[in-house]
Amino acid sequence: MATQEQNTLLVAANKLKSNKIKNTPQRQVILSYLMTSHAHPSIEMIFKYVRKNGFSVSLATVYNTLQLFVDHNLIIEIAADSGGHMRYDYFEVPHYHVICVNCNKIVDVFDDSYKKNEKIAIAKTGYQVLNSQYEVYGVCPECQVKLKNKAVRI
Amino acid sequence: MATQEQNTLLVAANKLKSNKIKNTPQRQVILSYLMTSHAHPSIEMIFKYVRKNGFSVSLATVYNTLQLFVDHNLIIEIAADSGGHMRYDYFEVPHYHVICVNCNKIVDVFDDSYKKNEKIAIAKTGYQVLNSQYEVYGVCPECQVKLKNKAVRI
DNA sequence: TTATAAATGATAATAATTCTCAACAACAAT
DNA sequence: ATTGTTGTTGAGAATTATTATCATTTATAA
Ligand SMILES: [Mn+2]
Ligand SMILES: [Mn+2]
Ligand SMILES: [Zn+2]
Ligand SMILES: [Zn+2]
Numbered sequence: 001m002a003t004q005e006q007n008t009l010l011v012a013a014n015k016l017k018s019n020k021i022k023n024t025p026q027r028q029v030i031l032s033y034l035m036t037s038h039a040h041p042s043i044e045m046i047f048k049y050v051r052k053n054g055f056s057v058s059l060a061t062v063y064n065t066l067q068l069f070v071d072h073n074l075i076i077e078i079a080a081d082s083g084g085h086m087r088y089d090y091f092e093v094p095h096y097h098v099i100c101v102n103c104n105k106i107v108d109v110f111d112d113s114y115k116k117n118e119k120i121a122i123a124k125t126g127y128q129v130l131n132s133q134y135e136v137y138g139v140c141p142e143c144q145v146k147l148k149n150k151a152v153r154i
Numbered sequence: 155m156a157t158q159e160q161n162t163l164l165v166a167a168n169k170l171k172s173n174k175i176k177n178t179p180q181r182q183v184i185l186s187y188l189m190t191s192h193a194h195p196s197i198e199m200i201f202k203y204v205r206k207n208g209f210s211v212s213l214a215t216v217y218n219t220l221q222l223f224v225d226h227n228l229i230i231e232i233a234a235d236s237g238g239h240m241r242y243d244y245f246e247v248p249h250y251h252v253i254c255v256n257c258n259k260i261v262d263v264f265d266d267s268y269k270k271n272e273k274i275a276i277a278k279t280g281y282q283v284l285n286s287q288y289e290v291y292g293v294c295p296e297c298q299v300k301l302k303n304k305a306v307r308i
Numbered sequence: 309t310t311a312t313a314a315a316t317g318a319t320a321a322t323a324a325t326t327c328t329c330a331a332c333a334a335c336a337a338t
Numbered sequence: 339a340t341t342g343t344t345g346t347t348g349a350g351a352a353t354t355a356t357t358a359t360c361a362t363t364t365a366t367a368a
Contacts, residue, residue: 058317079233098279107279114271125252125261127292134288136272138281212348
């Protein structure tokens with residue numbers, strides 16, 4: 001419904017303001033999409049989403065906006081192995097990603113215990129740590145079935 | 155010295171054989187480079203290394219070979235954020251990477267405790283897990299000094 | 309309001325990656 | 339060792355992804 005959409009745009013606008021990022025329609029809608037979607041969308045998906053929702057946008061603006069959000073640590077880039085496309089994800093609550101190497105589906109796991117390794121990294125390297133990411137690669141339950149049912153070579 | 159180089163090539167050749175990968179000069183030298191280097195090299199670095207060492211090679215072969223090794227879980231791809239280039243690393247002994255967002259230096263941390271999260275991922279998602287990677291982003295000690303000594307805006 | 313600095317977007321330019329296919333090489337079977 | 343089969347290599351073309359350009363528009367603060 002329309003009020004719901006208005007509300008997510010408002011939430012995004014406030015998030016922009018609190019990060020001292022100039023508010024534009026394109027940034028609002030891209031951020032609200034990333035905040036509410038579970039799709040971990042690619043550049044192309046984001047571009048299409050924005051236009052589908054009645055906003056004007058160019059690919060250049062999508063690239064610029066996502067880089068801006070990454071620089072502000074609002075979102076993360078995920079290298080989803082095969083296909084080679086980057087995927088994007090709002091990253092307020094720490095979590096990690098389980099990625100199907102067959103269909104590229106990305107599933108969230110909300111367990112921040114992997115973050116403990118940051119402390120070890122600091123102790124061992126002297127780096128000033130900004131953030132960290134954990135990715136697990138495997139085969140999703142659906143693809144396990146699909147692959148099992150494939151005929152084998154005789 | 156020459157015998158040492160011969161030896162690493164031999165080790166690589168045996169690794170290819172045990173993975174049922176057809177042995178070619180290009181594959182041998184690329185794998186031996188990844189096995190011995192700590193540079194986490196990019197495609198371009200690998201391409202130059204192979205030619206510098208007297209082997210003929212094309213970029214297409216470097217791309218093909220690295221993809222083959224990734225598919226066999228011999229090496230991993232690391233998305234080194236800025237610059238956008240993929241980096242490659244022999245991955246027999248589990249470890250993770252601490253990456254400087256300023257100079258792109260990649261440091262190994264040989265601590266496999268991050269691997270424990272694979273079990274949680276399996277339990278929560280039902281994925282059949284093949285491998286996992288952990289990356290920490292931050293500023294290396296050298297860049298911390300460089301950035302501190304920069305004049306600030308008044 | 310108005311001024312100013314910044315953002316947008318159409319398009320061009322560049323860079324990265326994949327494709328094509330003829331020549332070549334590995335290796336298993338004889 | 340020779341041969342045949344199958345898979346690999348590589349030059350260059352084609353494609354795709356990403357960044358740069360810059361005139362126009364817009365957000366925000368004074
Ligand atoms: Mn996520
Ligand atoms: Mn490494
Ligand atoms: Zn799948
Ligand atoms: Zn550094």
